[in-house]
Amino acid sequence: MRHLEVFQAVAHANDGNRASGTPGYRGSMDYVLGRLRAAGYAPRVQDFSFPFFREIRPATVAAGGTQVAAEDVAVMTYSASGTVTAPVRAVDTTGEPGAGTSGCAAEDFAGFPAGSVALLQRGGCSFADKAAAAQAAGAAAVLIFNTGLPGEEDVVTGTLGAPGVATVPVVGLSHAAGRALLGADEVTVTVEAVSEQRETSNVLAETGTGNPERTVMVGAHLDSVPEGAGINDNGSGSAAILAVAEALAGRVVENRLRFAWWGAEEFGLLGSRHYVADLKANDPATLAAVALYLNFDMIGSPNYGRFVYDGDGSAFGPDVSAEAPAGSAAIEAAFHAHFGSVGLASGETEFSGRSDYGPFIAEGVPAGGLFTGAEGIKTAEQAALFGGRAGVGYDFCYHARCDDLSNIDVQGLDEMTDAAAAVILRFATSTGDVEEVGRQLRTAAAPAPPVTVDQGHGPSNAAARRQVS
The missing domain is CATH 3.40.630.10 (Zn peptidases)
Structure with missing residues (x-):
């Protein structure tokens, strides 16, 4: 003692x-x-x-002046920090329940407007691969929501594997929160964390x-x-x-x-x-x-x-x-x-x-x-x-x-x-x-x-x- x-x-x-x-x-x-x-x-x-990695404050996501419930938001381990307010664009997903390949390939981002927030659905590849592909397409932040399949409705709690995989904020969402953002015009994503060797x-x-x-x-x-x-x-x-x-x-x-x-x-x-x-x-x-x-x-x-x-x-x-x-x-x-x-x-x-x-x-x-x-x-x-x-x-x-x-x-x-x-x-x-x-x-x-x-x-x-x- x-x-x-x-x-x-x-x-x-x-x-x-x-x-x-x-x-x-x-x-x-x-x-x-x-x-x-x-x-x-x-x-x-x-x-x-x-x-x-250390999250200094819980990550937040807001759209249309309304903040997404805290239990529906989780920062990806080794996410970069930052506050981004930008248009949100869904990438190869309609939000229906399922494990597709949203954001796994460069061609998924054809026509993606640089500086926007990429909204992706879980499935098909690692979170790190999704974040890297989105960033390469010019995404200012990345949101990854759950598949919506049985047992996969809650918030995505994931890791990018190591610091530096992404230099933009990367956040997980529940399936419901992700679907709700499909109709949003603009979102604000805030991550305050330390990610380094x-x-x-x-x-x-x-x-x-x-x-x-x-x-x-x-x-x-x-x-x-x-x-x-x-x-x-x-x-x-x-x-x-x-x-x-x-x-x-x-x-x-x-x-x-x-x-x-x-x-x-x-x-x-x-x-x-x-x-x-x-x-x-x-x-x-x-x-x-x-x-x-x-x-x-x-x-x-x-x-x-x-x-x-x-x-x-x-x-x-x-x-x-x-x-x-x-x-x-x-x-x-x-x-x-x-x-x-x-x-x-x-x-x-x-x-x-x-x-x-x-x-x-x-x-x-x-x-x-x-x-x-x-x-x-x-x-x-x-x-x-x-x-x-x-x-x-x-x-x-x-x-x-x-x-x-x-x-x-x-x-x-x-x-x-x-x-x-x-x-x-x-x-x-x-x-x-x-x-x-x-x-x-x-x-x-x-x-x-x-x-x-x-x-x-x-x-x-x-x-x-x-x-x-």
Whole structure:
């Protein structure tokens, strides 16, 4: 909690957030580095560049003096900023429900008056391709509305993929809002955002003892979303592994422990992706020496559940879960065994690759970890097992400004940090044959049958989760 108090203070002093590429992230990183050095570690900073995006104010679209409802408008991630008032021209669309190819080809813009706002319908190609074609035809701004097909009536939330794809404002609309603009003469489009390449860093520290050929990696993302301080997401995981690292400082362990605080997770797991890709390209022996990876992303949710990643695939099918490298089942079993040993029920969450373990399992590294829930809704069964309120979210402040110190359940954080410490120490002592470890753990403890949660976490920001087409 003392670590979380510092993260909150850092956010308070830096525009309310700790997002990668901002002074708030640098302040969080400096604090972690200072604590690690004081504990006797020699931490390493790994720098990398990444595409940064932040919406300063919600995008707006107005026609005929009437502003389109806020819920029908969403800026495209990596849109350029600007205010444009100009005639609006539909491009290869009548607005009828359907997924056509509006704006996908240069010929769609034949006769398009330069300086106008292009009104396009979703479908046929990526949003980036539509925006680039419209801009090449002289569009001053681009509006892309949804197809209107079942399940595709709401506002389009999309990404252009990277800064600089378009140098004009690009905004998504609901199908109804798009159709309403077909009859408009002129629109005003306003986007106020920052879209650019920035620098950020990972922080890495490892024990001075332990077999480096059997390295146990422990990670949590240190960054918040730009919208808030990110004290649960993911100050909670970052603080927990920092506390564990401090507790283990100077201790002799059998297997090397390497702790990682990842940058730019909220922009698409970019820190962990960079780390794994760098090892794969430049130091494959070090990557091969990683015996397993443990991930802690959101472990203090106010309406929490005790969820363990479904490493054995028993709770979620292949349509939901990623393929689990051999040994992931043993990691899952270790967490369930711990909870069972202290009389606490545990459940399972999808092993989808949607947090920083994703790049590791893509290279065949066994992985697992803990999660207390994000925007998903707690069921009555889960409330009976874990306490809390059924029918509401695990974290009502997920990706919001209110994710501050008041958004932490201290008891839940304590239970999950204890579990993290126990399993980290277990594997620091012995990784062994991970499949055999899994079988042994299943017979050593018999926790209550786990319940599932079908909502994972990460890549957790809008840029990472939004559609590209």
